[in-house]
Each structure stands twice: as C-alpha cells, then as structure tokens.
Amino acid sequence: MEEKKITRKKFVITSLLGTLGLVAGELIRQSHSIDNIENEVDTENKKYGMVIDLDRCIGCNACTIACKQENNTPPNIHYNVVIEKEEGEFPNVYNSFLPRVCMQCDKPPCVKVCPVGATKKQKNGIVSIDYETCIGCRYCMTACPYGARSFDFGENYYDQPNTFEASPYQEYDKIYQRGKGKAPQNSVRKCHFCSHRVDKGELPACVTACLGKARFFGDLNDPNSEVSIKAKGSWTLKSNLGTKPRTFYLGEKRDD
Amino acid sequence: MKKPLDFLKCTRRGFIAGTATIGVSLLNGKSMKSVAHDLLNFEEIKIPTCCHMCGGGTGVIATVRDGVVAKLEPNKYNPIGVCNTSLNFTENQKDGAAMCPKGLSGIMALYDPDRVKKPLLRTNPEKGINVDPKWREITWDEAFDIIVRELKKLINEDRPEALITFSENSLATSIQRDFGNLFGTPNISFHTNICSATRKAATMAVFGVDEPLGDYQNSKYMLIFGWNPLSAVKWSHLPQILLNGKSNGSKLVIIDPRYSETAAKADLWYPIIPGTDGALALAMSHVIIEENLYNQEFIENWTFGFDEYKKYLKDKTPEWAEKICGVSAKDIKSLAIEFATNQPSIADAWIGPGQQSNGFNSIRAVLLLNVLVGSVDEPGGMMMTEEFKLGESPIRISPPKKKRFDGKEKFPFGHNSGVYVETFRQLFEENGPYKLDVAFITMSNLVLSMPNTSQVVEGLKKLKFIVVNDNYLNETSNLADIVIPGTTYLERFGLVTRGINWEYVALRQPVIKPLFNQYSEAEFFIELAKRLELKDQSGQVAFSNIRYEDYLDIRLQRSKANITLDELKEAPGGVWTSPESTEYRRYEKTVIKTETKKFQFSLSNSSKNISLNYILPEYQQRRWLPDKKYPYYLISWKHITHTHSRTQNNPYLSELKDQNYLYINPMTANSLGFKDGELVGVISPFGETKAQLRFSPGMHPEVLGTEWGFGHWAFGDYAREKGFAVNQLNKFLVDEVTGQALHKEICVNIRKI
Known part of the structure; x- marks a missing residue:
C-alpha cells in the first residue's frame, strides 16, 4: 500500500472520563514541572509493572469491563479506557487503539500534591489511594498527566443500586460496599493494578480477560520475568515529563 | 445448591482483612453480626459455566459470594477462550483464556432492574x-x-x-423441536436464517460440512472476505489465533x-464494492489456474467439477x-499469487457477502480458493469441522407430516x-399455505432483527395469540398477549458443542437459582408439554x-462422551x-x-432442484443496486460491544457504546455539504429514519454503514431512543437458494433535515 497520508486526526474516546482526563492531562503537561519524589521504589522487593502490546490490542474494551466488574466502579469511572483513533484519507487509513491504565509512575506527580498523604507510592511500585484518608480535593486529578484519576461522586447505575452494585467487593486490602456517603464514594479513584488480586498471586483483571492477549504483568525487579523481557524495547507515554511510568507499551509509538 | 468443583475448591469463610472499623467489630461479638457479618463472613464459590451473552458460548468461571454473582472470569479449561485446534491448546492455555x-x-444483565419478573397479560x-x-x-x-x-x-380444530x-x-433448541413434534407442528424456527445460513449452505455445497473453521494460528496467509473476527468476535479465541498467526509470520488480508x-x-x-466478493475470488482463481499454481494432485483425487x-x-x-469490484487487476493478480504460494493459506467469507442476494x-x-490450492483439512488451512453430537432425545416421536x-x-x-422472511411476508400478505394463529417467540426481538420493520409488525398483528419469553419488554413483546420472564445464562442449564x-x-449451568423463581426457557416448554398432556409415540405423556x-x-450418556451430567459438572472447567x-x-479416512463424495467446484451432479446460474x-x-434516487449502498455490522438487539440495555455496554452512527466517507459528505455529527434523514424506497453522521475515512466513498441492534423505542431506559434501526429501511428480500434474510442489501439516500 502507498505511504499513509495523514490529513486529519480524529479521536474517538471511549468514555467521558477519558475525554476529561486527557484534556486535563494536556493542560498539566504545559504548566506543571515534575520534581523528584522522595518515595523511591524499594528495589529489594517486587516492583510490579505492565506491558501492553499495541500490535495485539484490538480495541475491544474487555479490559475496561473486566476492571469495572472487578472494582465495582460506578458510572463514568473507568480505571482503564481504550482510546481509539482513526486517521488518514481513503484508502490509506490507519486505526489505532491505545489502552490507558494508571502508569504507576516511579515519580508520580499525584503523590506530591496530595495534602493528606492519601495517595502513596507503595514499595511494590503500585500508587495507591487510601479512601478513608482521601478528602476528595482532587488536586491529584489535575496533577496526573495521563487522566488516570476520577472522582467518585457516589452515583450508581440505578437510582436503587442493583444487587451487584450494592454487594461487598475488595480493593487494596479492604472490603467495600457502596452505601450512602461511604468510602470509596467521595474519594478519587484509579487503577491499582488490581492490587488485591496481585496480593493473592493473581493477575490484574484486565490482563486475565484480554481478548488479544496484549497485556503482560509481573515483577520488573526480576530480569527473567515475562514482563521484564517484554519491557525491553518498549516506550512510555509522555516520557518527556519525567514521571517514569511503570506501564510500558510495545508497538509503533503513538503521539502522546 | 452448587458444589464447588475439586479444581476450584475455594469455598472459604472469613474473607481476608477488613477495615479497622470492621476489625473492631469482630471483637464485639454480637454487634459484629449486624455490621460486619455480611462483609467478613461469607461463602465464596467458583462455578464453571458457559457464556450466552452471544451465541459463542465462551467458558466462564463465576464467583458467587453468599448467593450474589460477584465476578465472571475466563475459564481456561474451555477451549472456546483458548484456541480452535488441539495442537495449540496447551501452549495457548499458558496465557489463560479470554x-x-x-x-x-x-x-x-442478571441484575438488571428492567427484567421481566412475573408473567404479564395484555389487557x-x-x-x-x-x-x-x-x-x-x-x-x-x-x-x-x-x-x-x-x-x-388448535388441537381441537386439528x-x-x-x-x-x-x-x-x-x-x-432441541426441546422446542421435541415440543413441535409432540404438538404436531412443523413450524419450529430459529435464528440462523437471519444470520449465516448462506455460509452454511455454501460450505455444505463445497465441503459437505456446515461450519468449517480456519486454523488461523498455524496458517501462512489469511484472506478474509466480509468478516470482522476481531470485533464481531463470535468465539473468544478468534483474536488470539489470528494475532498468533500474524506473530508466526502469516499475512492477514481483509476484503471489506x-x-x-x-x-x-x-x-x-x-x-x-458490496456484493462483488465473488468476482474478486473468481478472478483470483483464474490467475491461480493460469499461473499453474493450483494443487493438481489434490484436485484430481478429491474434487468434482474442476474442468x-x-x-x-x-x-x-x-x-x-476490476471493473466490478474496484480492486485493481494488478492487486488481484498479486493477491492470487501470494495466496497460492504462501501455504498453508485460508480464504474465508461470512455474512458480509452472505447477506446479499448473490x-x-x-x-x-x-x-x-482453498480447494484450488489444496489447503483443506491441513494444519493452517480450512478445517472440515464437524460439531460434537449429543445422543438421541429421550422423547420418541416422529416429525409431523404437514408442510x-x-x-x-x-x-x-x-x-x-x-x-x-417468507414467514413474515406471507403473514403480512395473507397468502401463506394455511393460517397461523399462535406464535411462541423466545429471546428474539423480531421487530428489530427482521428486515422490513413495519411489515413485520403488521404480520405479527395478524396472529391471534403471541407468547413472548424474554428477559425484557421490548419492541416485539409489545405485540404479545402474554410475556413470560426468561432467564439469563447464569440461571439456566445448557450444553455448548x-x-x-x-x-x-x-x-452451562445455573450459578444461582433463577432470581424470580421462573422456569428456564427449556423448562417452560417441558411444563407446557406436561400440562397439555402431549403424548409420545408409545402413548405416554411426554416429559412426565x-x-x-x-x-x-440422557443425551450426554448417549453421546460419544458417554458421561453423566454430574460427571460433566465435576470435570475441570465443566x-x-x-x-x-x-x-x-x-x-482420506471418511x-x-x-x-458426489468429493469437494465440489460444481453442482452439476446435484439432485437438488437448482437453477442453472x-x-x-x-x-x-446482486439484485438491489444503487440508482439515481438511492445512490448509496448501506451496509451494517456487529460491533464488539453488543449482541444483536438484546444487549443495548446493559449499562456497562451502554457506556462503551450507547448508539450507532451513520458512517460516511468525509469526501462523500463534503461533496454533499454534510457535516460530521449532523443529524440526517436516511431514506430508502421502503422507509425513512434519522441518523447521526460520523465521518470515517475508512468507509468506501460509495457506501454508508452502521452498527445494527440500536434504535430501540420500547426496550429499557439505557437502550431507548438511541441511534437508529437499519431494518426500518429494507424489505422482505430473501436469498433464493438458502432462505437467508438479506440484511445488507439496501440502497439509500441521505438528506438534510
């Protein structure tokens, strides 16, 4: 086929959250410089990371829904989104899918701005949010250049939450149940690599369900782990910001 | 109700650490009961089953916590989520299922508050x-x-x-056939003829099997006409095997x-150009023969009608x-040579070409093309799949003689x-061979899924009594006399083969009891047969x-598997x-x-009454072509987020995709003065609807397209008034060889509104 002529760009973003998040991220990129964060990862322990092979991503959003189900997230909160982009001019068209999770940055801008220390870089590399401590100020949402964070306004899919929405579920090392005003409502929420599953030796829900088997997860401290091997030759989103993401991408590099 | 399986024995009490508050309440004895009991002290079991959100039947492991379905995950013991040939099973299984x-x-879907909970009577x-x-x-x-x-x-009137x-x-499916035989009606019908009957007929004519499947993972060249297996994911292993094929060095070529x-x-x-796939394939075959790239030995030994x-x-x-299909002669030639020289290769086509009159x-x-190069039943070729057969039904009764x-x-x-299509055409035109009075419509929204919406509605109105068995009220149940609450797949039994x-x-097994104590669809027919005291051929009341x-x-025990249902429940992953x-x-063996007992290029020896062409x-x-008044082809497809017209009320899926668009090439739109996102009128000779335009440079400039299943007006809140229903624009067009509904044979125009 001829070389692709790119005349216009079109972003089809799979959720409102994705739209807002990315817009916020663009703004931050221009206005916010990243300083070093004290919370360096303890390299003696496990340090989790994820590799997403874009050549195997088919944009199906199985990851998005596996995550919703696992973390019982309410409407408009998606820890994982897939950004779809179609560009070019007929017949030289190009379509790409970019799944976006939390990058679990080694130098996370979100941690620094949290006034109450609710969001932390854990030793295992995961950036966590303590819902009981979070005061819902949402500074972290504007600090995140990836639009990975969103606020739980306490909405449910139904006026009267359905049986599943109202049932107990786990995030981090705690059990939650959606009820009026209770955490994680009124907290900021985001992907945590399904840390409650990882603690039990399971893979994040998105990795388990992935239709294209595009996702790899594991210990980046182990040079022989699949994820370490796959991470070679990978790239990260907005690497110029110095956030040092622990989510890596394989495949043709996209504009970020 | 359920026993956890051995390999998944994970029933446990005391669900790990809780919050500090809960920790305290644990020490408080009685107060813990009311506050923390539900959170901390519940039973969690994992039950294998098979999905039925579409017909693919993917293996699922359901987690049930104290009677609430809390999680669905892939079941790696079930090949559907892993691969389609045993050769790759162990290796692929390491990556889990999907x-x-x-x-x-x-x-x-299970906990959708819009579900029908009790039988409803029309007043x-x-x-x-x-x-x-x-x-x-x-x-x-x-x-x-x-x-x-x-x-x-009906019985009294004979x-x-x-x-x-x-x-x-x-x-x-088979329960309904048994019911029809017991009751005495031949008119038992199912979804396939509005879906992929053309492909089944074509594969029967060529190979003698009704659903051959490509061994994509081991192929060297994958040539696909009018099929979108990475979004219309019929079986959840398809993305893996195609992408693995690519990683192994295979080329993937899409004609669409x-x-x-x-x-x-x-x-x-x-x-x-829609409906011209056949011309492209014929020209490729021409080149393969001209260039002497066909498999002479295979053709001599195993085929009929080559000359x-x-x-x-x-x-x-x-x-x-080139003049017909729009692909250049040069490209056709190189495609043909590549296809023939990269062996094993697969050429496949599904309902893109299949839902058009040719x-x-x-x-x-x-x-x-597979036959020409001998890539038939070879690793990496088109496999002559035969579905596993269950044993005979325990209901002994012969089919009725009536036509x-x-x-x-x-x-x-x-x-x-x-x-x-013929059923509804004759109902509407009142010219059927006899009168139909009663219809049972099970989990099918015919008003949305049949071509020619308005006449389907009029056809349904001519029936005296309609029973709809569904999870939801929808456009079809609105014409029913009685609605029976259906089950989701998480509440019922079934076998997937x-x-x-x-x-x-x-x-497939209930992971919880049906939420409303309702009968499953199969049990409904069994109960009805019992209440009607329908008798089998020995004169006994059937199903008593x-x-x-x-x-x-019984059917499992009579099958090649020769196992009981309980043994299947205990098998890894069910x-x-x-x-x-x-x-x-x-x-070579069967x-x-x-x-002709050969793979058939020609049907010249067929005993069937087929016309010469x-x-x-x-x-x-194809019969319906664009003209001055309706200058655009309108095609439609299934998107990964929805199944037919039945999942649009699911809030998760609705968030991913809550409406369809009318996709148009920006060049076409600009030449007509339309803007991206504009609401336009879509008109055909048979109907008109409104649609939101979306520019897509990937649309052929002469073609408009959309996803099907949207445009509900009588479904639940998440589904209603979103997008448009493409079937409002077509007519009763049926394929004359197979009886397939021709959903993709529509021509339209668009106009400003």
Whole structure:
C-alpha cells in the first residue's frame, strides 16, 4: 500500500472520563514541572509493572469491563479506557487503539500534591489511594498527566443500586460496599493494578480477560520475568515529563 | 445448591482483612453480626459455566459470594477462550483464556432492574407499534392456563400447524423441536436464517460440512472476505489465533467495504464494492489456474467439477473483476499469487457477502480458493469441522407430516432453522399455505432483527395469540398477549458443542437459582408439554418424569462422551474434550459428505432442484443496486460491544457504546455539504429514519454503514431512543437458494433535515 497520508486526526474516546482526563492531562503537561519524589521504589522487593502490546490490542474494551466488574466502579469511572483513533484519507487509513491504565509512575506527580498523604507510592511500585484518608480535593486529578484519576461522586447505575452494585467487593486490602456517603464514594479513584488480586498471586483483571492477549504483568525487579523481557524495547507515554511510568507499551509509538 | 468443583475448591469463610472499623467489630461479638457479618463472613464459590451473552458460548468461571454473582472470569479449561485446534491448546492455555466485554457484562444483565419478573397479560386488545399493551401481572398458573387454552383450540380444530415458534439459537433448541413434534407442528424456527445460513449452505455445497473453521494460528496467509473476527468476535479465541498467526509470520488480508477493526490489524486491506466478493475470488482463481499454481494432485483425487470450473473461469480475468469490484487487476493478480504460494493459506467469507442476494455463489467462490490450492483439512488451512453430537432425545416421536408454513423445502439449500422472511411476508400478505394463529417467540426481538420493520409488525398483528419469553419488554413483546420472564445464562442449564476443531461439550449451568423463581426457557416448554398432556409415540405423556437436567443427562450418556451430567459438572472447567486431537485430512479416512463424495467446484451432479446460474459459483450482480434516487449502498455490522438487539440495555455496554452512527466517507459528505455529527434523514424506497453522521475515512466513498441492534423505542431506559434501526429501511428480500434474510442489501439516500 502507498505511504499513509495523514490529513486529519480524529479521536474517538471511549468514555467521558477519558475525554476529561486527557484534556486535563494536556493542560498539566504545559504548566506543571515534575520534581523528584522522595518515595523511591524499594528495589529489594517486587516492583510490579505492565506491558501492553499495541500490535495485539484490538480495541475491544474487555479490559475496561473486566476492571469495572472487578472494582465495582460506578458510572463514568473507568480505571482503564481504550482510546481509539482513526486517521488518514481513503484508502490509506490507519486505526489505532491505545489502552490507558494508571502508569504507576516511579515519580508520580499525584503523590506530591496530595495534602493528606492519601495517595502513596507503595514499595511494590503500585500508587495507591487510601479512601478513608482521601478528602476528595482532587488536586491529584489535575496533577496526573495521563487522566488516570476520577472522582467518585457516589452515583450508581440505578437510582436503587442493583444487587451487584450494592454487594461487598475488595480493593487494596479492604472490603467495600457502596452505601450512602461511604468510602470509596467521595474519594478519587484509579487503577491499582488490581492490587488485591496481585496480593493473592493473581493477575490484574484486565490482563486475565484480554481478548488479544496484549497485556503482560509481573515483577520488573526480576530480569527473567515475562514482563521484564517484554519491557525491553518498549516506550512510555509522555516520557518527556519525567514521571517514569511503570506501564510500558510495545508497538509503533503513538503521539502522546 | 452448587458444589464447588475439586479444581476450584475455594469455598472459604472469613474473607481476608477488613477495615479497622470492621476489625473492631469482630471483637464485639454480637454487634459484629449486624455490621460486619455480611462483609467478613461469607461463602465464596467458583462455578464453571458457559457464556450466552452471544451465541459463542465462551467458558466462564463465576464467583458467587453468599448467593450474589460477584465476578465472571475466563475459564481456561474451555477451549472456546483458548484456541480452535488441539495442537495449540496447551501452549495457548499458558496465557489463560479470554472473555469479551459482553461476556464480562453478564452480571449487569442478571441484575438488571428492567427484567421481566412475573408473567404479564395484555389487557389492551389494540396492538400497534406504539400502543401500550397495559400489562397486568398474573401468576404462573394463570399464564399456563391461558396458553394451554389457546393451544387446545388448535388441537381441537386439528390444526396444530397453526403454531409457530421463533427462538434464539443454543437455547432450548432441541426441546422446542421435541415440543413441535409432540404438538404436531412443523413450524419450529430459529435464528440462523437471519444470520449465516448462506455460509452454511455454501460450505455444505463445497465441503459437505456446515461450519468449517480456519486454523488461523498455524496458517501462512489469511484472506478474509466480509468478516470482522476481531470485533464481531463470535468465539473468544478468534483474536488470539489470528494475532498468533500474524506473530508466526502469516499475512492477514481483509476484503471489506469498510476499514474494520480487523482491517486495522491487517497487512493489506482492499475496500470492495458490496456484493462483488465473488468476482474478486473468481478472478483470483483464474490467475491461480493460469499461473499453474493450483494443487493438481489434490484436485484430481478429491474434487468434482474442476474442468467445468476452469472453463467458466476462462474469461474471469483480473481486468474483468476490476471493473466490478474496484480492486485493481494488478492487486488481484498479486493477491492470487501470494495466496497460492504462501501455504498453508485460508480464504474465508461470512455474512458480509452472505447477506446479499448473490451470497451463496460469492462464498462458494471464496471457499473454492482453498480447494484450488489444496489447503483443506491441513494444519493452517480450512478445517472440515464437524460439531460434537449429543445422543438421541429421550422423547420418541416422529416429525409431523404437514408442510412448513415458510416453504423451506422450496429452497434447495434451505436451512433447518426455517425462513423467517417468507414467514413474515406471507403473514403480512395473507397468502401463506394455511393460517397461523399462535406464535411462541423466545429471546428474539423480531421487530428489530427482521428486515422490513413495519411489515413485520403488521404480520405479527395478524396472529391471534403471541407468547413472548424474554428477559425484557421490548419492541416485539409489545405485540404479545402474554410475556413470560426468561432467564439469563447464569440461571439456566445448557450444553455448548460448537466452535472448535475437535469434539467437546461444555456445561452451562445455573450459578444461582433463577432470581424470580421462573422456569428456564427449556423448562417452560417441558411444563407446557406436561400440562397439555402431549403424548409420545408409545402413548405416554411426554416429559412426565423428565426434567431438563435429566434430558441433558440422557443425551450426554448417549453421546460419544458417554458421561453423566454430574460427571460433566465435576470435570475441570465443566468441559469434556475428546481425547482424539484435531484430526487432519479426514477426507482420506471418511467419506466426504457432499453428493458426489468429493469437494465440489460444481453442482452439476446435484439432485437438488437448482437453477442453472447456481451450478457453478457464477458471479451475478446482486439484485438491489444503487440508482439515481438511492445512490448509496448501506451496509451494517456487529460491533464488539453488543449482541444483536438484546444487549443495548446493559449499562456497562451502554457506556462503551450507547448508539450507532451513520458512517460516511468525509469526501462523500463534503461533496454533499454534510457535516460530521449532523443529524440526517436516511431514506430508502421502503422507509425513512434519522441518523447521526460520523465521518470515517475508512468507509468506501460509495457506501454508508452502521452498527445494527440500536434504535430501540420500547426496550429499557439505557437502550431507548438511541441511534437508529437499519431494518426500518429494507424489505422482505430473501436469498433464493438458502432462505437467508438479506440484511445488507439496501440502497439509500441521505438528506438534510
């Protein structure tokens, strides 16, 4: 086929959250410089990371829904989104899918701005949010250049939450149940690599369900782990910001 | 109710650490009961089953916490989520299995508050597209009494054939056949003829099997016409095996009027004029023969009609095809050479060409590419799959002698699912062979899924009594007299046997009791048969001592698997797979099931009454072509986020995709002065609707396209008034060979509103 002529760009973003998040991220990129964060990862322990092979991503959003189900997230909160982009001019068209999770940055801008220390870089590399401590100020949402964070306004899919929405579920090392005003409502929420599953030796829900088997997860401290091997030759989103993401991408590099 | 399986024995009390508050309450004895008991002290079991959010039947492990379905995850013991040949099973299984977003949204379908919970009786005798039926809740006994009364009228008048059934596939299918036989009606019909009957007919004509499947993972060249397996993911292993094929060095080539999700991953995409796939495949065959790249030995030993075909192809040059299909002669030639010289290769076609009036011949021409190069039943080729067969039904009764209402026997390759289009045409025109009075419609929204919405509605209104069995009220149930609450797949039994290249049977089982104590769809027919006291051929009341579980148990024991239902429940992942691995070159050991016992280029020896232009897979123009007044082709497709017209009320899926758009090439739109996002009128000779335009450079400039399943006006809140229904624009167009509904044969114009 001829070389692709790119005349216009079109972003089809799979959720409102994705739209807002990315817009916020663009703004931050221009206005916010990243300083070093004290919370360096303890390299003696496990340090989790994820590799997403874009050549195997088919944009199906199985990851998005596996995550919703696992973390019982309410409407408009998606820890994982897939950004779809179609560009070019007929017949030289190009379509790409970019799944976006939390990058679990080694130098996370979100941690620094949290006034109450609710969001932390854990030793295992995961950036966590303590819902009981979070005061819902949402500074972290504007600090995140990836639009990975969103606020739980306490909405449910139904006026009267359905049986599943109202049932107990786990995030981090705690059990939650959606009820009026209770955490994680009124907290900021985001992907945590399904840390409650990882603690039990399971893979994040998105990795388990992935239709294209595009996702790899594991210990980046182990040079022989699949994820370490796959991470070679990978790239990260907005690497110029110095956030040092622990989510890596394989495949043709996209504009970020 | 359920026992956890050995391999998944993870029932446990005391669900790990809680919050500090809960920690304290643990020490507080009694107060813990009210506050923390539910959170900390619950039983968690994992139950294997099979999805039915679409017909693919993916393996699922459901987690149930204290009676609430809390999680659905892929079941790696079930090959459907892993691969389609046993060769790759162990290796692929290391990566686990897979589930699509629809399957993963199953819990929200189960707990959807819009579900029908009790039988409903219509109190408004007036019926119409927007008429409120004024439902009244009734008891199950009342519902059965009314239905039995209506059916007994037919028995007393000795015209049981006045009963017709319509149903989704893989859902109480054989029970409905048994019921039809017991009751005396031949009019038992299913979904397939509005889906993929053309491909089944074409594969029967060429190979003698009805669903051959490509061994993509081991292929060297994948050439796909009008199929989008990376979004219309029928079986959840498809993305893996295609992408693994690519990683192994195979080329992926997509022929489609639009740049599909699969085209996005392809090495080459050729946008084609709709309905011209056959011309392209014929010209490729011409080149393969001219260049002497065909497999002479295979053709001599295993095929019928090659000389006839060769003669027909003489003038089907790439230059001839270029003018028809829009792909250049040069590209056609190179495609043909690449296809033939990169072995093993696969050429496949599904409902893109299949839902157009020349689909039978188009798909045959594509499939014959495999035959020409001998890539049949070879690793990496087109596999001659035969679905695992359950043993005989315990219900002994012969089929009724009466002819079907839909005239299926007039279609030489008619599918045993019937001919919905003819049924509704005759109902509407009142010119059927006899009168139909009663319809059972199970999990099928015919008003949305049949071409020609307005006449389908009028056709349904001519029936005296309609029973709809569904999870939801929708456009079709609005025309019913009684609505029976259905089950989701998480509440019912079933067996899945389709979709891979070696024999297996997987269990679908209730992971919780039906939420509203309702009968499953199969149990509903069993109960009805009992209440009608329908007798089998020995004069005994059928089903008097057979529950649905027993029925499945008997058929499993009588099958090659020779196991009981309980043994299947105990098997890892609830799956039995044949110890015999995927078999290649079966044609060398068993008889090919075509009429000539060879793979057939030609039907010249067929005993079927077929017209001359179907002897060879001749190219003929499709019947409905664009003209001055309606200058654009309108195609439609399935998107990964939804199944047919039944998942649009799922809030998770609705967030991913809540409406369809009318996709248009920006060049076309600009030349007409339309803007991206503009609401336009879409008109055909048979209807008009409104649609939101979306610019897509991947659309062929002469083609408009959209996703189907949207445009509901009587479904739940998440689904209603979003997008448009493409079937409002077409007519009763049926394929004359197979009886397939021709959803993709529409021409339209758009206008400013």
